[in-house]
Amino acid sequence: MQTPLTQIDSWESRLAGLFGFTDARPPLAALRSLGDGASLPGRVLCADPVNLSFIQQAMVLSPIAADNLSTQETQSLVDSLNHEFLGEGYFCTMPASATAGSDEAYRWYFVPEDPVTDLPDLAACSRLAGRRIDADETRQLLGSKGLQWVNRIQMCLNQHPVNAARETAGLPAINSLWPWGLGALEETPAPTFKRVIGESPILKGLCLATHTPLEPARAFATDPSAPAPELVVQLGLTSAVQQDDLDAWQTGMTQWIEDWVSPALSALIDRRQPLQTLTLISPGTYQETTWVLHSDDRAIRGNLLQRYLGIRSKPPALHSLLGSCPA
Template identity: 35%
Template sequence: MQIHLVLPGLLWPGAPAISPTAGLALPALSRLLGRGEQQIADFAPLDRQLAALFGLGEGELPLAALRRLGEADAPVDVTTGEPPAQWLCADPVHLHFARDRMLLSDFPAEGDPPDAAETAALLASLNDTFADLGRFEAPTPTPARWYLRLAAPTEATLYPLNDVIGRPIAPFLPEGRDGLIWQRTMNELQIVLHNHPVNQAREAAGRRTVNSLWLWGAGALPGTLKAPQPRVQASDPLLRGLARAAGLTPAEPDPGAALAAPATDTLVVLDSLRRPALQLDLDAWRAALADVETRWFAPLAAALDQGRLAALTLSAPGDRHTLSLRLGRQARWKFWRRPQPLDALLKTLAPPPAALPTEPPPENP
């Protein structure tokens, strides 16, 4: 039995002077890092890495259609229809100025997203005003993920929401043949949302408003995909959609089920570290990492030591690098290899300090 564990957010993106795991007991992770064969690759977006596992290569990826397929209430016409339905992610966001730059914040589950009634009212107005674009909808019970079933295909370069969170939006505006059309559409969406009674009530109550939508992931579902493993565990809707497109029924991450008999090769994607790393929330990241150590690293290390697990692959996509760690049965005998603390690994991946100038600046004439 082999397990491939994908763990975005494991590589803490903070300054190299910080020791993010100081005082945190991570014996199983340290043992795995010390005994495994490591490879460090350059940065690649997580969405593309997940898609590549299922055989999707270069070009624009239909991430919206795949994510919609991964929702609990995926409609039948995600996978049927001739021609296939074209989808966009149309996620609710909040735009705000910081000095002279427009920044974007999303609405995670803990970030006061619009509730079901607010979502229904906002989407009704959008569908009335923008009927020519297609139909907006939101799955239940996750109203912070919205979709647009397009009335017609589009050709534009649209950047995933996770690339933009907390950053100025200017470099990420739509580009390509239809880029200007979608830029104008986003401006018109902002006007409708700004004037909506739902947002006026949220603003009056001191709550963040849904004052824009972030559009990304355009496309239709590809043909049948090939899964890298016969079993997939994930809570992320994109990965669940990829699994369903490959003919699998994904399950929620569960280390007991992953290691249970009968032995089945399994792909597991854990996303508990991803958001704390994106938001540089060190306390939340440390708490999530301690949970992963107890629930995943410890039983996986034990299964390797006992010979119940033939191989473990750990993939950790980060903001600058991706760590790949491979351990086979022979790793259990490499007792001479000392454990490697995660902090030590992070220091090897940190960018070098900026070089100080060797010459004094020129004097003003």
């Protein structure tokens, strides 16, 4: 099944929907800040540092990696922004984790003082990173007030000594902040999952908000007593896609299939195992694709003679299996 994505959708918003946050604009910033260990009050906006480059009428958005910006540079930039927006709200940042890789982006937030301030709210950086973005379309989505807000930020950043030093050093300038995920965490839905496996600030925030147990990323393990339903979130391929790194994508996909997909398919075939249904959800650039596999699907169970003789089927290749099963 393929579901078209709206202009403001991202894997973050689709993930929030799985947890029961069904609004068109779920409070992603508030959820991510909760996962970051900072439950910011009221409405919160993600305002992540980015480099915007222009090619004709298109923009290319590049998030700033955690190992590409020092604590001193961050504080200097945030101090200038807070001076510019004095009385309107404040900017704050979340430090990168000690195990942050080179592709982990910085996470910045803006908390407005006025709870009804009109603020820009675009799609998440993850939806747009590395892609050509229509500049005119983005201006329309921002609106006049949102565009003015972004322009003030860009003027403040473009004149900042930190960016002058970065350009001298051959590093990408931090010439804008990307606003997304605006909202306040007020009512929270009941838990959807008995257990979640994965790692990311927004995933942690979703689990905290819904009181859902969260386990760190690991390989598939058969557990007859495991509660159902369970959710496994694999985000390791995101940066490879954003950076058009085919080798990294192939390596990550191979690892994911070895760690999760193949063992899960084997468990789905084995009647002695409790697994009955496997759902794969893949948000793309313009649409989300969903496959649902059941233990009694013909592609899984094999033919009647095999079942009568007790011959266990071998898990088919992932691409052939998904192609033969209805969504």
